[in-house]
Amino acid sequence: MAGVSVATVSKYVNGTQRFSPPVEAKLKDAIESLGYRSNPLARSMITGRTRTIGIAILDITNPHFTKVVKGANRVALQHDYTLLLVDAEENLSRERSLIEALAPRVDGLIVSSRASEEIAKWTLKLDKPVVMLRTVRGLDIPTVGFDNRLATYMLVRHLLNLGHRKIAYLGFDAATINDERIAGAREALAEAGLTLDVHETHAPTAQAGEEACSRVLLGPNRPQAVICYNDLIALGFMKEAKSLGFRLPQDVSVAGIDNVPYGEYVEPRLTTIDGQGERMGELAMQKLIDVLAGRPDVEQVVLEPRLVVRDSTVACR
Amino acid sequence: MAGVSVATVSKYVNGTQRFSPPVEAKLKDAIESLGYRSNPLARSMITGRTRTIGIAILDITNPHFTKVVKGANRVALQHDYTLLLVDAEENLSRERSLIEALAPRVDGLIVSSRASEEIAKWTLKLDKPVVMLRTVRGLDIPTVGFDNRLATYMLVRHLLNLGHRKIAYLGFDAATINDERIAGAREALAEAGLTLDVHETHAPTAQAGEEACSRVLLGPNRPQAVICYNDLIALGFMKEAKSLGFRLPQDVSVAGIDNVPYGEYVEPRLTTIDGQGERMGELAMQKLIDVLAGRPDVEQVVLEPRLVVRDSTVACR
DNA sequence: TTGAAAGCGCTAACAG
DNA sequence: CTGTTAGCGCTTTCAA
Numbered sequence: 001m002a003g004v005s006v007a008t009v010s011k012y013v014n015g016t017q018r019f020s021p022p023v024e025a026k027l028k029d030a031i032e033s034l035g036y037r038s039n040p041l042a043r044s045m046i047t048g049r050t051r052t053i054g055i056a057i058l059d060i061t062n063p064h065f066t067k068v069v070k071g072a073n074r075v076a077l078q079h080d081y082t083l084l085l086v087d088a089e090e091n092l093s094r095e096r097s098l099i100e101a102l103a104p105r106v107d108g109l110i111v112s113s114r115a116s117e118e119i120a121k122w123t124l125k126l127d128k129p130v131v132m133l134r135t136v137r138g139l140d141i142p143t144v145g146f147d148n149r150l151a152t153y154m155l156v157r158h159l160l161n162l163g164h165r166k167i168a169y170l171g172f173d174a175a176t177i178n179d180e181r182i183a184g185a186r187e188a189l190a191e192a193g194l195t196l197d198v199h200e201t202h203a204p205t206a207q208a209g210e211e212a213c214s215r216v217l218l219g220p221n222r223p224q225a226v227i228c229y230n231d232l233i234a235l236g237f238m239k240e241a242k243s244l245g246f247r248l249p250q251d252v253s254v255a256g257i258d259n260v261p262y263g264e265y266v267e268p269r270l271t272t273i274d275g276q277g278e279r280m281g282e283l284a285m286q287k288l289i290d291v292l293a294g295r296p297d298v299e300q301v302v303l304e305p306r307l308v309v310r311d312s313t314v315a316c317r
Numbered sequence: 318m319a320g321v322s323v324a325t326v327s328k329y330v331n332g333t334q335r336f337s338p339p340v341e342a343k344l345k346d347a348i349e350s351l352g353y354r355s356n357p358l359a360r361s362m363i364t365g366r367t368r369t370i371g372i373a374i375l376d377i378t379n380p381h382f383t384k385v386v387k388g389a390n391r392v393a394l395q396h397d398y399t400l401l402l403v404d405a406e407e408n409l410s411r412e413r414s415l416i417e418a419l420a421p422r423v424d425g426l427i428v429s430s431r432a433s434e435e436i437a438k439w440t441l442k443l444d445k446p447v448v449m450l451r452t453v454r455g456l457d458i459p460t461v462g463f464d465n466r467l468a469t470y471m472l473v474r475h476l477l478n479l480g481h482r483k484i485a486y487l488g489f490d491a492a493t494i495n496d497e498r499i500a501g502a503r504e505a506l507a508e509a510g511l512t513l514d515v516h517e518t519h520a521p522t523a524q525a526g527e528e529a530c531s532r533v534l535l536g537p538n539r540p541q542a543v544i545c546y547n548d549l550i551a552l553g554f555m556k557e558a559k560s561l562g563f564r565l566p567q568d569v570s571v572a573g574i575d576n577v578p579y580g581e582y583v584e585p586r587l588t589t590i591d592g593q594g595e596r597m598g599e600l601a602m603q604k605l606i607d608v609l610a611g612r613p614d615v616e617q618v619v620l621e622p623r624l625v626v627r628d629s630t631v632a633c634r
Numbered sequence: 635t636t637g638a639a640a641g642c643g644c645t646a647a648c649a650g
Numbered sequence: 651c652t653g654t655t656a657g658c659g660c661t662t663t664c665a666a
Contacts, residue, residue: 359659
């Protein structure tokens with residue numbers, strides 16, 4: 001319609017080359033009146049680039065992951081990338097096939113998995129750049145992790161400073177980072193000659209926290225303070241504790257990890273460790289984009305915890 | 318490698334045709350040892366199908382939208398579709414270009430927008446099936462909406478039954494559904510010969526609810542009960558009200574809409590209207606898949622509100 | 635039961 | 651400055 005070859009159209013549309021004013025004018029008119037839009041699929045097939053990043057997470061319903069997605073999306077948008085979201089719904093067996101199906105349709109992957117080490121290995125065969133949202137040792141891939149050990153270490157120190165001696169941990173044992181969190185808490189307690197009382201839940205959710213509460217508080221050896229695997233568990237735990245007649249925080253101090261927005265709105269306001277979800281997402285996406293732009297990066301970033309003291313932890317009476 | 322033509326491979330991989338046992342065996346071996354995976358891009362180019370659904374929402378951080386995505390993802394997974402997520406970050410000007418960029422890479426779209434009517438019109442030109450997450454009048458497109466008018470009507474009736482007479486509404490005026498919610502509340506109040514005191518926030522967030530609180534409670538004509546545009550605003554409102562020295566729910570009843578999970582964990586537990594986010598996502602995705610499977614559908618589903626009475630609304634003293 | 639060949643819509647060399 | 655041409659990796663008639 002513009003009386004030029006397809007090659008000219010291609011170059012014009014992509015801004016690869018400039019043309020004489022009359023030609024450009026005709027091109028512009030034709031494109032406009034035809035409502036022409038280049039087919040990104042055909043484009044991708046030849047360039048090998050999709051301008052899409054896959055992000056695989058365990059549960060979008062968890063505000064921590066929501067924040068990660070938010071952060072990743074923000075920098076993706078800035079660089080004109082789109083997010084292909086895979087929510088494995090906490091279903092680990094499905095995870096691998098989902099990611100494998102995802103890989104060929106994207107330029108790179110951000111993966112937050114429970115089985116990171118294992119996944120990290122086979123993702124390398126996918127032949128796509130991957131950023132893991134979890135520190136992985138011994139592999140040359142970029143990661144954005146979090147110092148889980150330090151997080152609980154700090155939490156315990158905080159509680160020790162408040163005079164607590166009997167400290168329990170309510171974990172989620174299906175998570176690999178659970179061990180790191182236990183280790184950090186144990187380390188801090190050991191320095192004070194104390195031990196950690198460990199309990200587990202079956203899911204990283206408020207519901208699970210509720211269900212575990214009575215087991216922790218009404219069992220033998222009632223703790224003065226409880227550190228939860230994450231804020232959601234803490235939220236559920238606190239709710240149930242109140243139902244059971246405990247006064248919070250006087251009867252038992254509670255702390256979580258992640259700093260989800262809702263910790264501020266419950267009573268007592270939840271003391272927590274900021275997990276920097278958005279920052280994780282942003283950094284991970286930035287790394288991926290760097291790699292895709294030919295700036296190789298195998299750096300293993302470890303985000304540092306920050307204690308957010310609110311009202312759910314008080315001096316032991 | 319299997320000594321057959323590409324056509325044979327194609328048919329075998331897609332299960333379009335069966336072959337003689339020896340050939341199939343060779344095919345199987347070759348595919349396995351090569352680790353061959355068909356290129357979905359090339360496939361999509363010829364079939365015109367991407368097995369991807371685009372979902373455009375305003376803010377993944379809002380638990381209501383999170384639920385929608387969750388629901389949509391669940392049925393997408395069941396039907397072997399993937400989600401391409403677009404989070405407009407409440408930025409309406411960006412929304413259109415984002416959706417236009419999204420359209421050619423997906424088989425269909427689920428759109429939750431502030432400017433639904435307008436969007437609905439130009440999405441038709443995208444030449445892709447669209448499901449709007451909002452009732453749109455006068456257009457033959459499938460929608461999954463929510464009876465916003467009835468929602469606030471029910472909430473007001475509930476409050477009237479509790480003896481409240483001075484009822485305020487704390488809205489979010491940038492949302493088109495805000496008007497419907499106001500109308501429903503007004504209708505119920507008018508039947509009792511009462512009027513609605515309307516206030517507005519600048520965002521559908523807890524933060525905005527906090528900021529608006531003093532304006533509502535410390536201004537002239539202090540309400541006995543406040544209905545908020547959504548649960549997040551209600552959460553923020555309640556927190557600030559307590560900071561201001563009000564006892565909840567005795568001094569003021571508060572209700573929200575959406576039934577986000579966290580309404581259960583605050584004190585008093587938030588009375589709300591269930592917005593059925595997951596169900597919306599599921600239905601929308603199901604409709605889209607139906608359309609894509611050649612079962613046309615222009616039905617306009619309207620989900621019915623359900624009142625969830627908890628502790629934040631009590632009899633007016 | 636299998637294969638040859640024609641494209642899908644585009645980009646990237648290379649020519650002119 | 652503009653066009654020709656050769657594919658990208660696949661599916662799909664159609665013929666053998």
